[in-house]
Amino acid sequence: MTSVTISKGRPPDCKIVVLGNSGVGKSALIVRFLTNRFIWEYDPTLERTYKHQVQLDEEPILMEILDTAGQEETIQQEGNIRWADGFVLVYAINDRQSFEAAGTLKQHLDQVKKTNVQCMLVGNKVDLLHERRVTTNEGEALALELSCGFFETSASDGGEEISEVFHELLRDIKRRKSVETKGRRRSSAQQVKNVFNRMLNKIGNSS
């Protein structure tokens, strides 16, 4: 595989916001994805962005990840939602309330973006199986209902699923962007065609 380094000073190709209730492990997941390390200490996040380059399907992609605060007053900030190309919605499998909040949040995202947003639903802390309050089936069912991808993860144990969350989301975003670009191209080609037809009609009418 060839590796291409791209400037991190340039605008990102994909912007991702990680959302979810406080303490579900958003920061721990991001840090695990970026550095393969786990943070035990709990330090509530205000807001932090990371730029990271990945080689995905032979293509270098510069992604920007926004780690948000789980506190209620900031969780639904519309500026962040508009900024993003896609979302990672995190709940903890031992925290029923965080699961319910994730469902409500996805509906809010769709409303703000006026579309069905690209999204991954993530049930984190699967290492705490003995404390489980949300089953895998319930997670899958909610993801289906919300049209999201679904993963269960453990930021503490690590594992490939964590990278898969971000990689699958990037793939979804890329697919959507390419469909939108084709749609735009088609509509601008159609506009040129319409102008041309109008000109021909005018010429036809005046002769």
Ligand SMILES: Nc1nc2c(ncn2[C@@H]2O[C@H](COP(=O)(O)OP(=O)(O)OP(=O)(O)O)[C@@H](O)[C@H]2O)c(=O)[nH]1
């Ligand atoms: N056992 C276990 N603990 C985890 C896991 N992920 C995170 N934690 C712990 O849960 C606590 C909260 O994790 P954070 O990543 O800070 O949570 P957060 O969602 O970023 O919280 P806010 O920044 O307040 O919104 C920390 O003590 C982490 O060590 C996990 O997969 N398993």
Ligand SMILES: [Mg+2]
């Ligand atoms: Mg945090």
